Amino acid sequence: MRAGFPDFRLGNVLATSFTGTLSERFGDSVERIPVPRRLIDWLAVYGLTVDSCTPEQLDLARQLRESIHAAATAAALRETLPAAAVRIIGDRSIEGRAAAILTPEGERRWRLGSASVEDALGVIAADAVDVISGERDGKLALCASATCRAAFFDTSQSRTRKWCDMNTCGNRQKKARFNAGRGRGEGPR
Numbered sequence: 001m002r003a004g005f006p007d008f009r010l011g012n013v014l015a016t017s018f019t020g021t022l023s024e025r026f027g028d029s030v031e032r033i034p035v036p037r038r039l040i041d042w043l044a045v046y047g048l049t050v051d052s053c054t055p056e057q058l059d060l061a062r063q064l065r066e067s068i069h070a071a072a073t074a075a076a077l078r079e080t081l082p083a084a085a086v087r088i089i090g091d092r093s094i095e096g097r098a099a100a101i102l103t104p105e106g107e108r109r110w111r112l113g114s115a116s117v118e119d120a121l122g123v124i125a126a127d128a129v130d131v132i133s134g135e136r137d138g139k140l141a142l143c144a145s146a147t148c149r150a151a152f153f154d155t156s157q158s159r160t161r162k163w164c165d166m167n168t169c170g171n172r173q174k175k176a177r178f179n180a181g182r183g184r185g186e187g188p189r
């Protein structure tokens with residue numbers, strides 16, 4: 001981890017983990033990819049290794065991120081998808097060149113055409129298309145935290161997940177409930 005920068009929140013779903021690089025959108029928001037170097041770091045965690053990143057490419061990434069956020073939020077609310085967001089997701093998907101490679105161990109690896117940020121964003125955009133279109137098994141939902149409201153992909157059996165992340169939003173809510181209970185002279189529930 002690099003000193004001075006906010007930690008990443010890493011989830012299992014590429015597209016919604018990417019939208020999670022900006023958290024607390026409705027509170028004191030935290031930008032987790034504040035500089036190009038941090039986008040390179042984040043992409044590497046997900047096996048999308050790029051050579052370099054310019055400030056313009058970081059802008060492109062953030063534009064895709066907010067487009068995925070907007071489209072996924074609309075999908076979770078069963079509203080009409082915002083046209084501008086849909087167009088940007090499509091553009092990034094078209095412009096990225098990447099191939100899925102099977103390793104001898106049977107794992108998937110991404111091979112980016114020119115190891116560029118655009119190639120990596122193409123993979124993320126395609127993942128967003130899968131998730132938002134309902135091609136993948138799971139359900140888009142919004143985090144119950146009022147300051148977060150992040151769109152997440154619920155793959156639990158019951159599809160009743162409430163929080164984008166149990167370790168952050170879920171935990172905070174649990175603690176708040178616990179403290180409120182104590183305030184009223186009740187034990188923890």
Ligand SMILES: [Zn+2]
Pocket residue numbers: 143144145148149150163164165169
């Ligand atoms: Zn949340």
